[in-house]
Amino acid sequence: MVWSGIGLPLECVAVPGVLLRPGDVLVEVEFATVCGSDVHTALGHRASAKPLVLGHEQVGRVVAVGEQSYAVNGMPLRVGQRVVWSVAVSCGTCPRCRRGLPQKCLELAKYGHERMQRGWELSGGFATHVQVRAGTAVVVVDEQVPATVLAPASCATATVVAAFGAASALVPLAGATVLVTGAGMLGVTACAMATDAGAVVVVSDPDAARRQLALAFGAVAVVDPSAPCESSTDVVSVLAGLAQAGVAEPTIALELSGDRSAVQTAVDLIGIGGVVVLVGSVSPGAPVKLDPESIVRRLVTVRGVHNYTPGDLEQAVAYLSGAWHRHPFSALVGAIFPLEKADAALATAASARHPRVGITPQPPATLG
Template sequence: MDQVTVGLTQAAVWTGSGIDLWDIEIPTLESGDLLVRIDLASVCGSDLHTVSGRRTGACPSVLGHEAVGHVVNVGDVTSPAEVGDRIVWSVTVPCGRCSRCDRGFTAKCSAVRKVGHESAEGAWVLSGSYAQHIVLPRGTAVARVPETMPDAVAAPAACATATVMAALEAAGALDSRRVLIVGAGMLGITAAAAATERGATVRVLDRDPERQDRAREFGACEDDGAPTDVAIDFSGSSPAVQAALARLDVGGRLVLAGSVAPGPPITVDPETVVRHWLTVTGVHNYEPRHLDQAVAFLHDTGAKYPWEALVEAPVPLTDLASVLRPTPSGILRSSVTP
C-alpha cells in the first residue's frame, strides 16, 4: 500500500449548527504518530448527543470515534503499527505519565485527549473518524483487525464492544450467574452475547420491544422479573438504574456504564447494601486490553451472531448530516464511508 505523506484530505466538521466539509492539509507526522485512511466509521450515540445539545464538546470539531481503517503512513519505527495494517484504535490518548496512568486508569488520564472530541482549530485537527484520514498521536492504543472481518463488524469494536469488555470485567466472573442488562442498544446487545459466551443466563430490558426482541438473537432469555446476581446498565436512565438496583440478590453487583450525562439521582439504602453485600461500580471508557479483547471476541463469534446486521449500510461523507439525528427504533448503528 502506498504511503500518503502530503496533500489534502476531506473531513466533515461539526460547526455547532451543522456539518461543513473542509479540505484539510495532511500534517507532517511526529514520532510515533500514525496516518490512517478511514474505511468505515459507525455513528455512536455520544455523537448524536453532541449534535442534539445533550452533550458539550469542542466546536468546530471532526466527530467520530468508532472506525476501522488502514495505516497509510507512520511517524517512525516507534509507531505501533506498519503501513498496510488494518486497525481499530482507542477513543482515549493518555499521557502515560500522570498518577492515574500509573494506577492503570489511562482512560481517565488527567491530560487525556480523545478521538473525535478535539477542536478542529487546535493542534490536532484530524482527530475524528468522520473524515478521509485521521492522525493517531503517539500513545493511542491500536489493535490489528483481520482482513476477513467486515468493516461493519470491526468499527464498533473501537467504542461499543471495548466498553462492553470493560463493563464485563467490572462485573466479575459470570459463569452460571444471572445477568440483567438494561438497555438493548449496541452496547446492551453486545453485552448479551458476551455474557452468554461467559456462561451467564442473560436477560435484557429495554422500553423498545423491537430491541428487546432482537436481544434474543444474541443470547438473551425472556425476563422473568426474578432477582439477579449482576445488573449492567447501559441506558443511563435513573429510574432504570433504580429498578436494576432493586433486582440485586444477596452478593449482587450493579455496573453502571450508561450514565454519561447529568440526570436525577437515585436512592441507595446503606442498610440494604450492608446486609445484602451489594456492590455498585462505574465504568467510563476502557483500557487498551479491552480493545484487544473486543477484536478477539468479534472474531471468535463472527459465525455465531449476526454482528454485521446491527450496522446500517454506510452513507457517503457528504451525507453525514442525514445520520447524525435520532434513528428509527430498529437501527442500532448508522455508518459513514469516505
C-alpha cells in the same frame, strides 16, 4: 466533516498536509459508525468544544507511520495494516495512567470530542483520514472480519468488555445470571458476550424491536420495564418465573441505558453479593434512591465504568473476530451514508431502528 454548532450543517474542510510526530500514525478510514454520543453532541445534549470532527468508532488502514509507532501488542505498525484504535489519547506517565486508568489521563484527549486545532485537524472518524496520535492504543485487526462488525469495537464493544471486567472481578461471569438494562448496541453486545461466557442473560428495554434483537443475541428472557407491575412481562415477575425454573437470582447487573428508573431497578433487584455496573449514566440526571441498609445487608457493590483500557480494546477485537460468526453483529448497522452526507447519517442515527448507522468516507465532490 466539521461540526460547528447546534443546528448547523457539517462543513467539508480540506487538510492539505499532516506532520507525523514520533509514535503517530496516519490512517485512511475504511468505515465509521455513528455512536449515540455523536448524536448527543450534535443535538447539544452535552457540552462540547467546537468546531470539531465527530466520530470515534471506525476501522481503517495505515498509510503512513511516524518513528517508533507500535500496536498494543508491542509490534511495530506498518503501512497497509488494517487497524482500530482507542477513543483515548493518554500520556502513559501521569498518576492516573500509572494506576491503570489511562482513559482518565490527566492529559487526556479523545477522538471525536476535541476542538479542531492546527496540527491535529484529523481528530475524528467522520473524515477520510485520522491522525492517530502517540499514546493511542492501536490494535491490528483481521482482514476477514467485516468493517461493520469492527468499527464499534473502539467504543461499544470495548466498553462492554470493561464493564464485564469490573463485574467479574467480584462475581464470576460463567454460570451467573446477568440482568442487562438497555438493549442498544452495548446491550446486545453484552448479551452475546455473557452468553458465550456461560451466563444466563435477562434484558430489560421498553422497545419491542430491541427486545427481539436481544433474544437473537442470546438473552433467555426479555422484559418491558414500562409494563404494569405484576404483569407477565414485568421484570420482577419474569425473574420470579425464572427462579421457579431453577435460574439463580441476578448477581451481575449492567445498566447501559442511563435511565433513572433502570438504574433504580438494577440496584433494587441485584441479588445477595451481587455487583451493579453503571455504564449508561454519562449525562446529568435525576438522583436515584439508595437504601444504605439494603446495600449493606445484601452485600451489594456498585461500580462505575467509563470508556476502557488498551487491554479491553484488544480483548474486544479478539472477541469480535470469533463472535461475528455466532451472532448477527453485521446486521446491527442499518443505513450507510457517504461521508458528504454525514448530516443525514446523524439525523438517521437519532431515530434509527438499528443500533448503528454507518459512514463510508467517499471523498466529497468538492474535493475531487
